[in-house]
Amino acid sequence: MLKDLDPLLHSQLRLGIMSLLISMDSAEFTYLKEKTNATAGNISVQLDKLAEANYIEIKKSFRGKRPLTTCSITKKGIKAFEEYVNALKEYIGK
Template identity: 40%
Template sequence: MSDFDYRAIDDVIHSRVRLAIMSYLASAHVTEFTELKKALKVSDGNLSTHLKKLEEHRYVKTEKGFVGRKPQTTVEITDEGTKAFQTYVEGIASMLGQSKNH
């Protein structure tokens, strides 16, 4: 059995919605708030709450602006967020690999 400690799993990312956000951004890198909301099928408020938590840990950053007269919010994964997500995925993979051996 490896030395992996399940307590090392990042609780900030481990929430279903935050995991979905990080997974989406890991490949898209940057997206519009409305596109992310549509892809994850969550409400504005739910997405905002989870993005705020990710922003507090510097895993994502949001920028508000305008395209013409229309407001637009973009969401981008940070370098810190990319590293945290990679560590999270490797940790989960390690745990799952242990279960295959038993």
Template identity: 75%
Template sequence: MFKDLDPLLHSQLRLAVVSLLISVDSAEFTWLREKTNSTAGNLSVQLDKLSEAGYVSIEKTFRGKRPLTTCKITRKGVKAFEDYVNSLKDYIK
């Protein structure tokens, strides 16, 4: 039924992450986890999938001694999200 919808985005958590990232300039892992109400493990796996597809860029640094993961949506990710929303509109019509 949903063959035109990008399978990578057609998943609740990944879609939530991309929707959040499209609304901000950059976000830390902890902020995404809090907003999506997901577990660290699950979020980490889904971010890796989005990163492998080139939809999200992930920067791993340190704040003091703590690891810091900052995520940003890429141009490819923005395009994929726009296409996804446009496909969604066609289904709703």
């Protein structure tokens, strides 16, 4: 049983997003969508869940007339991600 794994991160799409953001200074919504091959609606829902947990920060602005959504990982998100990876390593080591 993987009961100690953070349920918020133990999901393909949310983990994929967090894995991208961990090595990025910031990333656009469209970049995350392209890299994860997810639908806009699905990714939007998962981003909101991560933002509600303060794992990521979402900034909304404009580039010219087009809306621009930029995401970046927070300190809390980095800590959660590191703990998740350490837990994974323990499971694999057992």
